[in-house]
Structure formats: C-alpha cells, structure tokens
Amino acid sequence: HFTQAFTAAFQPVNPSIKARDRLAALKQLKSDKLYFQQAPLKGHDVILGRKWLSAKNPSIDWTHDHVIIKHNGTDITLPQFPSSPSLPTCNLLSARQIKKSLKDPTAQFFLCYLHQISQSLSIPPSPPVSNDPPEIQQLLSEFKDVFPSDLPPGLPPKRTVDHRICLQPGSEPTVRATYRMSTAELQEVQKQLEELLDKGFIRVSSSPYAAPILFVKKKDGTMRMCIDYRALNKITIKNRYPLPRVEELFDQLGEAKIFSKLDLRSGYHQVRVADEDIEKTAFRTRYGHFEFLVLPFGLTNAPATFMSIMNDIFRDFLDRFVIVFIDDILIYSKSLDEHVHHIRQVLTRLRQHRLFVKQSKCEFARSSIPFLGHIISHNQLSMDPSKVKAVQDWKPPTSIKELQAFLGLANYYRKFIQHFAAITSPLSNLLRKTEGFHWGPDEDKAFDATKQALTSSPTLALPNPSLPYTIWTDASSVATGAILCQDQGHGLQPLAFDSRKLKPAECNYATHDREMLAIVHAIKKWRCYVHMQPVTVLTDHCTLQHFKSQPHLTPRQACWMEYLEQYVPELKIEYRAGCLNPADSLTRPPPSQLSAIGTVTWDENFISKFTKGYRRDSFYLSSAPTHKSVYYESPFWYKTDSHAICVPANRKLRHLLLREHHDQNAHFGVDKTLAAISANFFWPRLSRDVRSYVRSCHICQCNKARNAAPYGLLHPLDIPELPWSHVTLDFITDLPPTASHHNAILTIVDKLSKMAHFIPTSTTATAQHTAELFFKEVVRLHGVPSVLISDRDSRFLSRFWQTLFNRLGTKIRLSTAYHPQSDGQTERMNRTLEDGLRACVNACQNDWDLHLPDIEFSYNNTVNLATGQTPFYLATGQNPRTPSSLVHSPTRDTAATAFLSSKNTVIATARASLLRAQRRMIQYADQHRRDIHFNEGDQVLLSTANLPLLQEGLTRKLAPRFIGPFTITQVLSPLTYRLKLPSHINIHPVFHVQLLRPYHQPPSHFPSSSKPPPPPMFTPSPDLSEVENILAHEDTCNGTYYLVKWRGLDEPHNLWIHESGLQYAQRALTKYLASRTAPRTSATPKLYSCL
Known part of the structure; x- marks a missing residue:
C-alpha cells in the first residue's frame, strides 16, 4: 500500500524530464526500506517520520504548496495541501442560444435559484474528528438509529408506565390567563407549535383545562417552551416514587476506571400521557388551545414517572455498570473491552424500547467525566468547576429567599467542605424565624468564606465497601465535626466531610458527652457506609476508648450504646492527640494571636546548681x-x-x-x-x-482515685449438702413504722434451696429477741443449722448470740468490715423483697408488714434461676397446692420410695445447677477484677469510703480516699487481711482486699518525699465494735464476758462480749480493770439460762 500511494503521489515539476528518468527515480525510491508502526490513522495510509525526513531533506515550496525531493539531480514533488475550490461561475445565455439548445436532444436543463452573495465561498467544513476509540466509533455506527438528529414523528410506543395525572377529590378544572409576550417570543411560539403538531406530540383541544405558556433559556441559547402547570400541580395527588440520592449513586463507582454518559433527547417527549389524562395537559396560546399527547415539562409527577420507566428498563443493569438519574445515564466499567460490552447492552436496551439519545450531549470512554454537578474519575470525586463558577460572581443576598438559594447550593456540596457548619453558622442563624434579616460584617465574612470554600474544595475518594472505614471526630462547645476516610493503598484518604452546629441543649453537655455525640452523629450520617462494617473512630478525647466497657452509663449514653451496638458492632474507638486530629479544625476557629506583656528570667541559685552539676558529671x-x-x-x-x-x-x-x-x-x-x-x-x-x-507520692496514693479493676478474685462460699444446713441472716432497716410498731425486717435465707422467711421486727430488738424470732420462725420449722452467716451487726457479735449458737453446735461466720458482698445472697434477697413491697404498700407506706406473708409465699413458690426449681420443692420435695394446681392434681399417691428418690435427685440436680451458676459467676466476675496477694509485713492503705467523718462541716469530696499506711499482721485468706491499726481507730481490723491499696515507698535514689499523715478526719462506725465503755463483767466456765456500752447507742444495745473480742478495745478494758468499782452481775438472758 505504501508503494502504490507513494508512487501515485509523484508529479514531475519539469515536463522536460523523460518518463524513463522519472521511472528510474521512482524505482530508486521504491527500493528504500522503511519501518513503520501500525496505528489507527485518520484518512492517511502512512506518515513519514523525522528519520526519513532527515535522510531525504525535502524542501517546501509554500507558494505552490509542494514538498520537493531531489534525487540524482531530479526534483520530485509531493502535493502537500489540498487546493481551494474555485468559485462557481455563472455564464449568461441569450434567448437565441437557449432556443438553439432546446432543439438539441442530448442537452439537459435544470432549474436553479441564484442568490447574490457578498463574499466568496469558503472551503466546506470537514466532519468533526472524533476522539473516541475505534471500538466506540464502530459501536456508534452500528447503533446510528439510536442517535437521530431529532425525534422521529409520531407518538412513542405504549410503555409499562404512562403518565397519569390523579387529582384530589372534588377538584375543579384549572384555567389561567395567557402571559403577554414579545414579538420574538410569539415567533418562537409559532415555530414550536408547528414542530410539535408536525411530530404529533400535541393536538388541538377543547379541554376545560387551560394553562399559560412561558419560555426558559437552554444552555445552547435556544428557548424551551414550558407550560405553567402550577395551578394543576397544586391539586394533583403527588406520586411518591423515590428519586435516587446522588451520594448513593456515586458510592457504586469505587473501582470503575472508564465512564460514558448518555443524555436522552427530549426525554419527557418519549413518554406518553395516559389517554384519560390528556385533557388535563391542555394549554392556551395566542394561536389556539392545545393539549399534549406526550409528557410535557412542568408537571409535578413527571420526574417520578420517568424515573419509574428508566428503572424498569435498566433494572438488571442498575448498580452493576449503570446508574440512572431521570434522563441521565452513566455507564462505568473497569476496562475498555468490558466498557464496550456494557455500552452495547445499554444501546440495545434503548433500541428495544425505542428511546433516543442526543449524541452531542454524550461522552464515551472517558477516564474523567462530569455527571450531576460532579467530576467523576477513577476512585475520585470532585466538584464540577463549571457548576461552581457561578458562585464567584454571586452577589450578597438581600432577602431570606436569596440566602436560602445560596445555602441550598452550598449544602449540595457540603461533603466537600471542611468545617461547613462553622463557616455558614452566621448565615444559617439568619434563617431562624426569631431572627430578622440583618446583614452585617460577620455575615459578609461568612458569605465570602463559603464562596472560597466552594471554589477550593478538595478531591474526595470514592468508597470501597470491601475495605474498613476510619472516622476522625471532634467536638467543641458549638459544633461537632467528622471526616470519613479509607485506606485504599495510598494512606488514609477523605471520602466525605461533615460538621453541624450543636443544639442549645447539646451545648450544655459535658465534654465527654459532646465528644461521644460527635461519634454517634457521624455513624448516623454515614450509616449507609459503615453499617455492619469494621469501623475505627479516632478521637482526641482519651476516655472514649473505654466507652464500650464503661460500667455505669447515663440514660443518654445507654441509648447511644444501644444504637452503636445495633449498627456498628465492630466499632473500635482509639485515641489520637488533638494536634494529630484533622477533624479538630472542623469545630474550632483558629487561635487568636497573643503578644507578650512581660518576661521571666532564671534564678541565679538555680543556674549555679546546674553549673556545679555539669562540673561533676563526667x-x-x-x-x-x-x-x-x-x-x-x-x-x-x-x-x-x-x-x-x-x-x-x-x-x-x-x-x-x-x-x-x-x-x-x-x-x-x-x-x-x-x-x-x-x-x-x-x-x-x-x-x-x-x-x-x-x-510513691504519699499524697497521690491517699487521694487519687483507683482507675484499675478492683482487687481480689471471686471466692464464693461452699455449697451445702442439705437444705437449711447453711443459713444467712440480715436486717432491712429504715422502714416506716407500721400499726404493729415494726420498722425493720429480719430476712433469713437457706443457702441451698434458696427458701426465705421474712420476719417483721424492730430496730430496737435486742440479741435475745432476735434469737427468739429465729427459733420461732426457723428452728421450729427446719431445725438448727450447722452454719450461720451474717454481717457484723452488734447483735450478732454479742455474748448471748455467740454463746447460744456455740452451745447448739452452729458455726458463726461474719462478713469482713465494709464488705457486704461476703453475704451476697441475703443482700440480693433484700433487694428482691424491697421491689415486691414497693408494688404492694399503700400510699402511706404503713402496711408493709401485712404483705410479708404473701410475698414470702410467692417467692418460695417461684422457680429460682440458679437452682432450676422452686425453694418449696427443694426444701420439702413438693410444691404447695394452689387453686390453679388443684386442676392438675394426680389421682393417686406416689410411692414413698419414688418420692425419696425424686427428692434426692432434685437436690443433686439443684446442687449441680448451683455449681454451674457459681462457675459462671466466678468467670464473669473475675473478668472485671485483678488478682493481688499481700504478705505479712506489707504496708497498705485503707479505703475511707465507709468511714464516717470526724466532725461536721467536712465534705467527703475533699477528704482523702485512703489513709495509712498500715502493716498487715495476718493473712486470713486470699481475700481478707488483718491490719495493725492505730489506737484511735477502734474498728474491726479485718478487711477485704478491695478496701486496700499497696503502699509504695519513695525510691532509694531520691530523698524521701513522704509527708506526715494528715490529722484524723474519720471516726469508725458504731456497727464496727467501737467500744465507749465497759460497764460490768462475769466469769463463766468459757471465760470472762464484759458488758459493753457502744458509742452512739443507748442502753438497750448494751451487749455481753467475750474477752477475746475486746483485744482491739484495750483502752476501755484497761480503764475498766483499773477502776474495779463496777458491780459484778449474775444476770443472764432468759433464753440462755433456759438452754
């Protein structure tokens, strides 16, 4: 092909050169060897490159438009430029010549119209050169019928959906007068009416409806005729078919690299109006009354109808390689071959449904393409500069309506703008109904800042659903901010920005809650991305790292926690310093500039210490x-x-x-x-x-709160073998007095069966009276227990109580000081009983003791979750009869052996259930505890949480949290320790490990930084053996007992205490022994003497 084209192009400049010389030159050139690369050239066979030009060194004759090559003294020319066509000439013929020519049978005659022209004809324009790949050009050529220059005449086909206009019941036909128009507009009306009539899109009407017309200027400068259907739209029932959210459309494009955009030609005119609704589209002009057979512009439900049709047509393509917004179609693919296939599928579908595209508005196989006001490229999204350019010339608003229009545009692009809420805050404040429209310097500054932000916004990445998300959040006293990011192989890239002003109530939140609000708002804003996805939130508020493990939540925080667990179960909150948090700038204005008002200089003594130190440091x-x-x-x-x-x-x-x-x-x-x-x-x-x-700072150890998990793993008590062998006791006090003068409840619970007895009593009851109640309500029914568990109530520490149960062979186990969890079963039972009483008592709360039998029966007849049986059944082998159970009573008695076997099986099953529940409780509790062990001689600090203040006027908020240090004198168990307390602290010296803290001595390489302990601020509780005075004593075979007067308690609370129990009341004992004037007594409690 090269040889033929090259040979045919030669033309001799000098006619005198012989043909054989020219042929020899051609043969000589023909034998040259040239190397070419194949390329899709437009209208040329070959292009001779620089290498050939350097070898032949041709010269250009610009006058004759020739390229001349010399070869062996011969000039060989190549025509380089096409010559301009000559102007057509017109010769005048006389009448005689025309008459003569008419007689010639071979002559041909044509009728032509001549127009005078003022300038010469130009070269006819060549067809536009397409930049589309050859595959695309071939595809467009194949589907030329889909890209007509204009819509074909006639009505579009009936589709799955025709446009309906459903009116509100009782509506009357709408009629509006025509608008006055200019001469140019009237001419345009005539022209467009003719076109619409010729195409069959409208027809003459006699409808009772009539709407006026108006014109809207298109982008290309032409005028579009629109119908003012506002009156009709007002009475039309709205079609709520959803239009897609623009943000959701862009989310589908994450991995696409090649894009094409299709725009339907007059898309609405390719949809028919339902026959029964044609008359409602009627419009009036100066030239007549007409009605639309196709969908006109301006109807309220037109976008919904068109969107419905497009979704039906492309339903199986949507979000795979096609997104559609009304009449705009975007095709996206990962490769060119795949893209060609996708375009073919779309064009085929359009051909099948007789939908036509306007080729001048289409773009094919682009790596970057404008769509819906944005520029889309591979994994990137930015604002369309052509859309934002108008913002630069936007004048300051002079009314609320103009301000709303400006903020509407800004809000469309708010995901691109950092600290949007802070920038537009002065403008959005003007939209409040309580605020008047007062434009001032602050508003003007915010207006300019918003325009600047719109014209200089960053490029955002498109989300990839297969990768985890990262969210930066921050909050200030006026706003919250967040940045959605994703690492797609190039570090964290922003996907969207968001910020919003805090509501007045939210401004009052504590810092912790405002920072958490920023996280919750970001999750709600971007829930469509992060739902059920792994998300890492980066915040500059350190304590939020532990939000999900926070033991105590306010109702507001609990709601937030529930929302986060529902939508983002894999949420992880991490701390980042504020200087590293880009969201920090979304909520805070730039810092003010400061100037110095003074200077500080070094002290000379301080400098000398450094100088001497340098001299001694090698x-x-x-x-x-x-x-x-x-x-x-x-x-x-x-x-x-x-x-x-x-x-x-x-x-x-x-x-x-x-x-x-x-x-x-x-x-x-x-x-x-x-x-x-x-x-x-x-x-x-x-x-x-x-x-x-x-x-090792003494003040910090005594006053700082303990942030770590509490000390001591869970060591539950042993599970008994038989019912009512291990019994727990406790009092519920501070109840309102009843008619029977009761103001307390003695709760007694069996540790195996969980059966309970609730006995009304009084806070003034002595140890003897309490023992009488115990024998009457427990021993009478269940016998004497082997173990009795209680707290350190003074009645349980008395000589009477101790001697009584020692004689009965019952072991007494007392809880440690300030640690009621040692008897957790009774404490939990007390809470259950209190809940039941709240539901039963009258408004005066003075009849609670009347409801105790009913509550006791209901509790004992209810299945316990730990044992899996009712307390009645475990204790007696059967459940009590109730009216509902009589219907299902057996008709014959069960054999005794079966009864005993069943009872033993049930008890064994209950013990196994308790063991399993106990193991679960240990496993759960130890997750939130730390194991720690102290040895004899270790120094520890004692918690002051339960010690009453020494004098009035002091507040616990400012009192030390710990006192000490004290030395451990005995390790009683892994959880309880005996301390050596000073003489002024007359309390029981055995404490649970949770009330202790290890004391750290100052390091040896520093001088001692310890300070003397502060003056005593606390006094022990009367319930913990604070002896005020000893009144009498009595010698028995078991040793000496002393009658003790407790500090702060009156005479009925005086108790007999064995001498072994007074080792920590040595001052009172010494005082008593020194006096020896106290009378001896032989009086002993009545019940004790009887036993």
Missing part, C-alpha cells in the same frame, strides 16, 4: 563537647532535637525539678508531669524517674 566534662545529641549555650547544655535543658546527674537537682513539676503542679499524674518536665528539661531515664516519683 559526660559533660569529656563526651558532650563532641557529641552530636547535645550542644552548649551558656549557661546550659541543650538537647539538639528538642532544645530542652540537659539536667546533670545530681539527685537533689532532679528531685527538685520533680517536686516543682508534680507537687507544685496540683499533683497531676505521670503523663502530665512527664509532659511538663520534658517541655523544658531532659535527663536519661526521665520517664522512669517520673513514674517512680509519682507512684
């Missing part, structure tokens, strides 16, 4: 001058990277700095103290020294 004497990590600038050595002052190895100097930055700085924790020191000073192992110093 590093600064020898190595430092050549070391790159430090430099000297009188009078200090400085760290090269942080410019912090280097502190020499002087214990007193470093201790001074630690004390200044910790003790004199509100005793902050390790992190804050370390940050305060390292901002200005440095020495090796600074972090270790700060941690050791703060950990």
